[in-house]
Amino acid sequence: MSNQQPPRRFTPMSQFATDYPVLLIDSDAPLRELHNCVSERLNAALKYLHLMACTSLPDYAENDINTVTNIARILVQDVSDVFRVIEPRGFETLKSQ
Template sequence: MKMNNPPRRFTPMTQFATSYPVLLIDSDAPIRELHNCISERLNAVLPYLSLMACTNLPDYAENDINTVANIAKILLQDVSDVFRVIEQRGFDVPNGCQPI
């Protein structure tokens, strides 16, 4: 059965290699779990990029640098996608109520 749109509960992640969303974010997941997901990715990619920033480029082949850039791009896009879900939930407040 082919779905044209995923259920509202699930938000598609940005796809780089597919035309159909295969990775979805559970928009109803607890905020703490969503935060843990993005924290894990940021804590993985930031030291990785810092290491690469301090590396002498002639030591590595151009293909290696492209691989590093692609890994960082995918992880940071995941972070951006989950942040979007958190923001949508965090800013969806009843009229008259302001977020703290």
């Protein structure tokens, strides 16, 4: 007898500000849509970090740098969470071919 639980349709995203997951990823969403979500966030994070890299840091207070870093962390964490959902499905597709 197996005690394995069936895959959950909604996978919680990582959260650090709440005790209960409030943002969920639809694991059954089409791979193209999940990929679009990842792509949008990753490209936004890269553009944002590029902008910050080209900015003179002495112009900003320490609090501003912490805010910039936290925004980039949240975007990259979202990307990681969606990849966690995409990867098993993508690898299953490759196995079946």
